Amino acid sequence: MEFPRFTFNPKEGIDNPALIISDDPEPDPSPVPRLCQIKCKEGQSFGFRLRMERSCRGYVVRQVDPWSPAALSGLRDGDRVLEVNEEFVDNMEFPRVVQRIQACGLQLFLLVLKGEEYKEALAQGLDIQALTRAYRGETCSRPRLCHITRDPVLGLGISIIPIEGQKGQYMLSTVSEGPAKRAGVRSGDRLVWINGAMVSTLTHSAISKMVKKCSVHVTVLVIDRESEASYVRRKLPILPIMAGSHNLPHRPTTMHLVQGSDGYGFLLRQERLTSGGPIAHLLREVDVGSPAEEAGMQDGDLLLAVNGQPSESMEHEDIVRTVRKSGNRVSLTTMPIHGRDFYTQLGLSPLLFHEDSLPEGEGMRKTQSPCTENQDGLSKNEHGSLPCPRLCVLEREESGFGFNLGCVQHEPGTFIGQVVVKGSGHRAGLWEGDVVVEVNGQNVENEYFEDVVMLIKKSESSLKLLVVERSGYERLKHNGLPITPGVTLHSTQVLEKTNDAFL
Structure with missing residues (x-):
């Protein structure tokens, strides 16, 4: 079969409906989040530090360890974390974000979003949560972990088909x-997992026997x-850590105890649950009429x-020290001891399904307002959290640790003076005006300037400072709330017998 010879005539142009030239569509200016799937081995850390920085909104990734x-x-330095395991956290209080990761x-x-893209999105008035929904797909919902009695x-x-x-x-x-x-x-609904087993590896007969x-x-x-379909498109596994929970038993609760004249009214014991089994921290001998009993503590709670x-990974002495450092108030997250077997069988941490973190009236609420007052007069910061x-x-550099120490003459207590830009102190998150609470684990609130300087000079290669901004320090002291670490996640150091929260 012969085809006619094509001759181009510039006067007539091209009359071919298959060749249509159209303008390129305008690119969508909205930033697109990216997903980082981080897997580590037993005993290995994820390898980054998460920070809440005064100079910017959002939770900032810092000091990502090479390799x-x-x-x-x-994951890159400066990224802003929007979701943790498919849960939106940009407007969640920081300690709860930490707990989700831990x-x-x-x-x-x-x-995550790049830091520059995050700032630009805020400048344009974009809804950050809407960006995450667009990334997943508007019809995409988190998996559900359902407990059926x-x-x-x-x-x-139910019938499984x-x-x-x-x-x-x-x-x-x-x-x-x-x-x-x-x-x-x-x-x-699609069945993904049953009693801790992924059904993709099971036959229908095996599942029926299990049920x-x-x-x-x-x-x-x-x-x-x-x-x-959204998870398949994004090549994401569907896992329990991504799920919202429905009707789960033995959910952890947080008790907020105020110390009485005779203490809190309970004993903490480290006990081995079974012969050769794991060691757990149990609450024992709850005194009648004590703050512990009034808060709902039961003998044998985990x-x-x-x-x-x-x-769970802390030593008995570390827990006792943490409680004592809390002053006259402490928050304890517990659950009945028989609940341990339930979560162990499922291979999940019960803390994944815990919501409460501070007392009612002092609790951290989701908010975008820069500063509000709660019922106890505690001012919240820009993330809706208490200080x-x-x-x-x-880490020590040639020029030192990169900050100057200040004090009020003839009075105990010290604060951070000038912070060297891009120096060790700046990278570690020190802010000018921060009150120094501890130096290398030693409380220095009542120490004089010269003694604190001597402690710092004893630090040869690294220095650990527990600090809090001035206004926050005064509010915490006024309300008797604990001043303890726990907002920094780092991977390069695993410190024994401290209150540090490292990943």
Whole structure:
């Protein structure tokens, strides 16, 4: 078959409907977040420091260790963290963000923006949370971890149906008003995980046997079809650490104790739960009418955190020291001891599903306003949080640690004077005017200038300063709240017997 010879005539141009020249569409100016999937090995840290800095809004990534899991994931110095494990945290109080990261185990998913893009988005008045929704897809929701209790008549109220032609894929059908539906499962949900096992590796027969063995309850991880498509598109695994929880038992609670004339009224004991098993910190001998009993403490409760700091890996002496440093108030996160077995079976940290962090009336609320007053007159900072002490780790350079120390003449107490730009103190997060609370773990609030200088000079290569901004220091003291570290996440040092929260 012969085709006619084509001859171009410049006067006539090209008459070909397949060749249409159109203007390029205008590029979307909105910044696009990026996802960093950080995986570390047992005993290894993620390799970055998270900060809340006075000069900017948002939670800032600093000092990403070279070749660390964080660096290999693409996390960079100056990035702003928007989500932790698919949960929006830009307007969440800082200690809670820390706890979310500490409790996630060996995998961490951070959705971040470059620092410059974050500032530009704020300058343009963009909704930061809307950017994260656009990245995931407007119809995408987090997975749901649902705890179903068997009904004597309806059973669990679900049917597990294999999806034809898709090995290891299962869909759920629920009974109207049944236990599964009440626990948050919806008809059409995809089953991802059951009692700690990923169903993609199980046959339908194996899953059926597993469900039959569950005489009282079963815990499942589910996701709707549209959200599953978003995870597949982004090449993300669907994991329990990303889930919202529904109807979970034994959820941790936080008790806020005010010391009485005879103390708090309980004993802390380090006990081995079973022969050859793990050691746990238990609360014992709760005195009748004591602050501990009034706060709801039960004999044998398992201690999970002190003032928001996880206590599982702490030594007994460290916990006692932390409580004593808290002054006349302390916050203890606990749960019944039998709840440990439930979360151990699921392979999850109970702190993943804990919400409370400060007493009602002193609690940190999600807010965008720069400064509000709560019922106790405690001024909040720009993140909606109470003033938070900061543990700053400085490395000595040729010119020293990069700051000057100041004091009020003839009075105890010191503060940070001038901070050298881009020096060790500046990189570690020191601010001019910060009150120095501790030097290398030693409290110096009542020490004079000369003695504090001598302590600093004894630091040969590194220096740890616990500091808090002046106004925050005065408010914390006035209200008897603890001044303890726990807002800095770092990976290069794992300090024994301290209150530091390092990742």
